[in-house]
Amino acid sequence: MKTVRPKKHLGQHFLTDLNIAKAIADTVDACPGVPVLEVGPGMGVLTQFLVTKDRDVRVVEIDRESVAYLNENFPSLRDNIIGDDFLRMDLNALFGGGSFVLTGNYPYDISSQIFFKMLDNKDLIPCCTGMIQREVAQRIASGPGNKSYGILSVLIQAWYNVEYLFTVYENVFNPPPKVKSAVIRMTRNDVVDLGCDEKLFKRIVKTVFNQRRKMLRVSLRQLFGGVVPSAAFFDSELMTMRPEQLTIQQFVELTNAVEAELEKTAQCKP
Structure with missing residues (x-):
């Protein structure tokens, strides 16, 4: 051969x-x-x-x-x-x-x-x-x-x-x-724990980059299954940004904020 x-x-x-x-x-x-x-x-x-x-x-x-x-x-x-x-x-x-x-x-x-x-x-x-x-x-x-x-x-x-x-x-x-x-x-690198839910982190990254031209306050809505998040959730400065502007640490912060809001909306469901 x-x-x-x-x-x-x-x-x-x-x-x-x-x-x-x-x-x-x-x-x-x-x-x-x-x-x-x-x-x-x-x-x-x-x-x-x-x-x-x-x-x-x-x-x-x-x-x-x-x-x-x-x-x-x-x-x-x-x-x-x-x-x-x-x-x-x-x-x-x-x-x-x-x-x-x-x-x-x-x-x-x-x-x-x-x-x-x-x-x-x-x-x-x-x-x-x-x-x-x-x-x-x-x-x-x-x-x-x-x-x-x-x-x-x-x-x-x-x-x-x-x-x-x-x-x-x-x-x-x-x-x-x-x-x-x-x-x-x-x-x-030296990271052993992202400081957030890793599965949710991946889900958020993929979700917002699939609508990369939209602000986060728009692209993140689909994560909540039709439930409207609180006004306070959207008041964050991060929500006016687009995904390509966020650092890794900001994605971690965003993940923690989304997780907290998901827990709140879950409690509000009948």
Whole structure:
């Protein structure tokens, strides 16, 4: 088996520049000694550099042709090549339930889903690095006041410090994608408790950014199921703001305010 045919339905764009591949692989060095899980290794362009590091490396690949190629070309890694769908995997079953660095040249069409899974397993993943569509990387790294600041920005930055490392251009892929790519690194911050209900925090972030042009006093109404919140609730200065203006801490404050108001409205129901 010489090469793997890139498959459009899997969003495969194989990186061909070895210098860039090595630079991406080296991003895991921010978390020394921690095992590594690579998602979507394809023909192993990153893998070849990851396996030279003094740590346990495993790869997960959904494409059977790629799995066969990896088994043939990386015999020392054979027991650690997992033919599975990362999005469906139980990550606690990896590395004996211990933590690991997540990395890869992620398929563009599921990169957001990969990062939502990372957030669901944030206690297992102290560091996540890799290459994604540049627009998504900019969104993740963006701060309040920017048009690209959104759901991913808030939910990820609540738990991770984000670094936009470098841009990768289309001509170093086979086949070339129609968009530019970027390499990012997300490292767990010191937050262990947001200081609010985490599920409600997620719900509020998604709700208000789905109506990002509206003031919070408008977009938040749907959370109350037809019950009208008190006038005092809408008197807060936060209610005149739009979601892209809020910091993480302000979203925490908003979550606590909404939770208190939901409790009040629940008591008023017959």
